[in-house]
Amino acid sequence: MENIGHGGKEIVERVLPKDTAIKRLGELKATKAKVLDIRAQIATEVIDIAYGFFTPLEGFMTKADVDAVCDRMTLADGKTVWSIPIVFDISDKELKEKGIQKDDTVILTYTGNPLAIFDVTDIFTIDKKDVAMKVYGTTEEKHPGVKRTYNYQDKFLGGKITLLNPPKINEPYTPFWLTPLQMRKRFKEKGWIRIVNHQTRNVPHTGHEWLCKGAWLQTYGELPIEKPIVGVLVNAIIGEKRPGDYIDEAIILTHDRLRTAGYFGEHNHMTSCTFWDMRYAGPREAIFHACLRTNLGCTHHMYGRDHAGVGSYYGPYDAHHLLASVQDKINITPTYSMNWLYCPHCGEITNEGICDHKKEWQKFSGTVVRSIIIDGVKPPRLIYRPEVFDVIMETAEKYGFGSAFVTESYLKKRTPVFTIEPLK
Amino acid sequence: MAETYPINIWINEERLAKLQKAGLDRLTQEMLAGLKVLRVPTNEKQRDEILKIYPMAKYDSATTKTIELLPKAVKDKIFDMVVDKKKVDIMDDFIKSVKK
Numbered sequence: 001m002e003n004i005g006h007g008g009k010e011i012v013e014r015v016l017p018k019d020t021a022i023k024r025l026g027e028l029k030a031t032k033a034k035v036l037d038i039r040a041q042i043a044t045e046v047i048d049i050a051y052g053f054f055t056p057l058e059g060f061m062t063k064a065d066v067d068a069v070c071d072r073m074t075l076a077d078g079k080t081v082w083s084i085p086i087v088f089d090i091s092d093k094e095l096k097e098k099g100i101q102k103d104d105t106v107i108l109t110y111t112g113n114p115l116a117i118f119d120v121t122d123i124f125t126i127d128k129k130d131v132a133m134k135v136y137g138t139t140e141e142k143h144p145g146v147k148r149t150y151n152y153q154d155k156f157l158g159g160k161i162t163l164l165n166p167p168k169i170n171e172p173y174t175p176f177w178l179t180p181l182q183m184r185k186r187f188k189e190k191g192w193i194r195i196v197n198h199q200t201r202n203v204p205h206t207g208h209e210w211l212c213k214g215a216w217l218q219t220y221g222e223l224p225i226e227k228p229i230v231g232v233l234v235n236a237i238i239g240e241k242r243p244g245d246y247i248d249e250a251i252i253l254t255h256d257r258l259r260t261a262g263y264f265g266e267h268n269h270m271t272s273c274t275f276w277d278m279r280y281a282g283p284r285e286a287i288f289h290a291c292l293r294t295n296l297g298c299t300h301h302m303y304g305r306d307h308a309g310v311g312s313y314y315g316p317y318d319a320h321h322l323l324a325s326v327q328d329k330i331n332i333t334p335t336y337s338m339n340w341l342y343c344p345h346c347g348e349i350t351n352e353g354i355c356d357h358k359k360e361w362q363k364f365s366g367t368v369v370r371s372i373i374i375d376g377v378k379p380p381r382l383i384y385r386p387e388v389f390d391v392i393m394e395t396a397e398k399y400g401f402g403s404a405f406v407t408e409s410y411l412k413k414r415t416p417v418f419t420i421e422p423l424k
Numbered sequence: 425m426a427e428t429y430p431i432n433i434w435i436n437e438e439r440l441a442k443l444q445k446a447g448l449d450r451l452t453q454e455m456l457a458g459l460k461v462l463r464v465p466t467n468e469k470q471r472d473e474i475l476k477i478y479p480m481a482k483y484d485s486a487t488t489k490t491i492e493l494l495p496k497a498v499k500d501k502i503f504d505m506v507v508d509k510k511k512v513d514i515m516d517d518f519i520k521s522v523k524k
Contacts, residue, residue, distance in 0.1 A: 243480070244480055244493065305486070306486070312485075316486075339487075342456060342457050344454075344457070362455060362456050362457065363487045363488060364456055364487065364488070365484055365486065365487035365488065367482055367484045367487070367488075367492045367493060368432070368456075368484060368487065368488055368490070368492055370492070370493060371432060371434070371492035371493050371494075372434045372456075372459070374493065374494075374495070374496055375433070375434040375436070375496055375499060376436060376496060377434040377435070377436045377459070378436075379456070379459060380456060380457040380458050380459050382457040383456050383457050383459070
């Protein structure tokens with residue numbers, strides 16, 4: 001019982017060995033089990049559940065779980081903190097056409113190939129407006145999480161998931177997608193006893209780099225320094241993309257370049273990616289990130305201002321306050337950070353909590369840096385490492401059809417992050 | 425003075441050469457660790473109109489209070505108008521030109 005995840009539960013992979021999976025699939029087909037082909041978002045969550053990223057969840061939520069998450073921010077047990085519903089939606093029409101009923105065992109396929117077994121134990125509806133209000137604090141459709149909630153089909157299936165067919169992770173993601181158990185094994189090999197997570201969907205500028213360096217120092221705290229025992233885990237969220245976002249390949253490869261270019265090292269930095277469609281739920285998403293990264297084996301988690309927020313729906317420190325309210329029920333320590341900026345007087349990147357040359361501060365954000373790159377201008381090395389800029393340009397050519405930012409062409413023609421191949 | 429919400433036009437060698445040729449390089453400022461920028465002011469109404477015309481653009485309200493993420497072609501057009509009119513207060517004319 002050494003791989004303990006969120007909620008004090010052991011991380012258990014719900015993945016059948018290949019021979020068993022082929023046999024089980026044959027049996028289900030022989031009994032004419034119903035088959036559902038699922039979309040990418042559901043497929044990624046099936047994979048997440050099966051490998052324990054969402055421990056202690058073993059499947060998609062039942063009505064009791066969804067209600068508890070919305071009303072009390074716990075699972076149905078009333079004890080385990082959970083902030084975002086993980087649901088499997090289906091249209092009334094498809095439900096009727098397939099004749100799916102409670103206690104059915106359904107074969108889930110993705111792109112036509114078998115992916116998992118779904119033991120349906122609950123079929124239910126939700127009040128979408130009520131869920132939106134409780135999870136996102138708003139019912140406005142322009143909030144992307146609310147929009148997603150409203151776009152769900154009318155019925156929901158709850159029940160356990162068992163993976164039949166592991167995903168084939170495509171290049172260049174192969175070395176970066178690690179399951180929670182693989183991640184923990186890697187930390188052990190590195191000798192890290194504390195790991196601080198950096199949540200990202202961005203190419204790193206030096207503000208991000210120093211956010212990580214500052215959090216690494218905070219995390220080191222009172223530990224002995226004779227040998228490196230603390231690491232930064234950059235965990236990039238791979239999910240639904242919108243035009244104008246950085247392409248996934250650029251995000252992953254630039255973060256890794258910070259390590260290979262020596263701004264960090266093998267001894268204290270590791271880049272990884274995890275499948276998740278951001279909900280932009282601000283404070284509640286911060287809690288979800290804490291649960292997810294606990295499962296990855298992290299002991300600490302970085303939180304800046306307006307973590308995982310969007311627009312002006314949440315106050316800059318709402319996430320910090322909500323985290324504080326459940327700190328005794330989660331197993332990860334938040335490391336909070338003030339903004340990093342450039343001070344021409346100091347001639348360096350510094351922190352607004354440290355430097356007092358307030359009138360001279362030159363603040364910058366991910367948005368400003370993106371704007372510079374869109375203008376075709378190479379940012380100064382104090383703002384953007386030249387090695388990072390070079391990787392952006394390379395990935396734009398190699399993966400982005402000439403652009404480091406998501407375009408319609410990229411969305412249509414990109415290599416998928418994973419594929420599900422025939423099971424044989 | 426009324427608050428302005430500038431559009432940052434970042435200056436590369438090509439843009440700097442054009443500004444120098446027009447004798448306008450004095451209009452640039454150093455904004456980020458030596459990086460030069462031409463700040464084209466907009467008032468609140470102009471800012472909102474620009475964000476409506478170009479929905480991919482973003483007003484960075486938290487950090488810089490500037491309009492960012494305009495496509496390069498749009499910024500090139502604004503830049504050319506500044507050089508042509510030899511001043512940065514060109515937003516009314518620019519908005520009129522794109523609305524035509």
